[in-house]
Amino acid sequence: MGVGGRGGRASASPRARLRFVAALAVFGVAFVTRALAGAGGVAPAQQTTRDKVFAKAQATRGSDLYAKHCDRCHDPAKVPPGKKPGPPTIGPKFIETWQDRTIGELFGSIMNTMPSDGSITLTADQTLDVVAYMLQANGFPDGPIAMKNDDATKEIVIVKGQRAKGKGRGEGKKGRR
């Protein structure tokens, strides 16, 4: 019996191998299908401020608003002597404070607290324009699509790694290439 059994297994072996190959193929297809489904955007990669998240026109509008309503406190050169300027909104210090936080947080903090003298109340769209300008001024690229007042925009993460234009000069050793 023992011998017969062994003989049986030996003759079944090619079929077993075939089954193994078939199983591998099925597994492979399932794997690829899953991978494709995943890439299909169930969980999109986290967007950051480097991903061209605002439009140029938006930043240009924001720049006007910023010059009218923000500069006088946030640009040390424009703050009257003896008065303490607000924290910088352009340059490495700003990025340091805000990196890893979201556009939603920045938006909220401007919307709720700025200008701190209550001289004007910005609308949500105006605040987005100002945020776009601040991203541009901090060296982030613009793209074809404007930031909208929606959840996707609010989840965009502020990151390091852009050299600030203009006033951001003090960046020094690390940021330079």
Ligand code: HEC
């Ligand atoms: C009257 C002066 C004044 C004006 C005008 C003003 N700010 Fe400020 N801002 C401050 C001061 C002071 C602080 C710091 C204390 C605080 O958070 O209230 C500040 C804080 C901030 C912060 C947080 C900075 C950080 O890194 O913690 C942001 C962002 C900001 N301002 C943006 C703006 C924008 C955008 C405008 C224009 C719409 C504006 N501010 C207008 C005085 C001002």
